[in-house]
Amino acid sequence: MKIVVNEKNCFVPHHASAYAVRDMIKNDADIIIVNGHVIHKDITLKAKDTVTLIKRGEKPKKRALEALLVARHTPGVHERIKNACVGIAGLGGLGSHAAVSLARLGIGKLILIDYDVVEPSNLNRQHYFLKHIGMKKTSALKDILEQINPFVKIVTKDVCLDQTNIAMCFREPDIVIEAFDHPESKAVLVNTLLSEHKTVVAASGVAGYFSNNTITTKRVMKNLYVIGDGVSEAKIGSGLMAPRVAIAANHQANMVLRLILGERHT
Structure with missing residues (x-):
């Protein structure tokens, strides 16, 4: 046999x-x-x-x-994962942790977009190390992911995403993780991608040190999934901290996996 x-x-x-x-x-x-x-x-x-x-x-x-x-x-799962291409907009706490989980899964291709550099204050919640301070986040994250899984194809773009370039930058992937900090940027990204018939896995409400169980995954539109508690935005007295940020990021990565395997969250 x-x-x-x-x-x-x-x-x-x-x-x-x-x-x-x-x-x-x-x-x-x-x-x-x-x-x-x-x-x-x-x-x-x-x-x-x-x-x-x-x-x-x-x-x-x-x-x-x-x-x-x-x-x-x-x-049978790996073949489907290996054929998938996923985009990530923003490589901070959410984006960097989600990328690490997707690389560990063996995603075929990741398109990583950010224009920022790694700063000391990022290390409280983002998947970077002291040696990466001052590096472009795209370069630093690519370095990390290649040490985890060298079989993932990684494409990086050091650009500031706005309404003029979002569609072009994410032309290839069908699924995009939204991992921005600012509500206005989130809205522009999500609306643009939905108009391009992409599926978006976004986040809202991951700050502080509230209960883990308030972070959930919700399907709010046909092609839009939102992770978080929807309430606890970062503000004075409620900062962004590693545990809840990483929990939300892995909700995002798991939702991407479910979509690749044909599951739809309701």
Whole structure:
């Protein structure tokens, strides 16, 4: 029967076990993942099962690395993720964290747009490091993402988005994450993208240190999803802080994933 082992088609005897396949193909593997789950005792395999064999501490060759990065995905999911292109407008707290999660998923292509540089005050909530201070956020984030997953194609644009260039900058992706700070900029971006028949995953109300559970994902229009509590905007006495910003950013990334896989939030 045919199964997939480390992203390669393999033919093994019917009713072969996972341990038998390990012994045949990579007998020094001490982690065995079957269909996205680590197994701790032997099981009988079925046709079309996906098996990943890993040796702890071993640095794999590049041709095997991509398979190992996505080994915990459900079989069949990675192909759809790898074919997706997603845009991110704004690479601050929301955009940088969302980009990291999407890179870890193995998104095929990310279009990252921002015109700002990394400042010390950004480090309280944004996914940058001390070495990135003074760098363009596009360059700094690309550096980070390439260290996480070198198989993601990253396109960066150092531009200030406005009504004159939004449509052109996001011509390729069908899904765009809105990650701006200012309400006026948010409105222009969202309205322009919706008029271009794009799907937008926006955020509103992520400031402070209120309950995690008030951050939700809502579908407010056919192609518009809004993440947040809708109330807690940044102001004096209610700043932007890492926990809730990262929670909201990962709501955005997860909504993007659901859309790629054909799910629609109601």
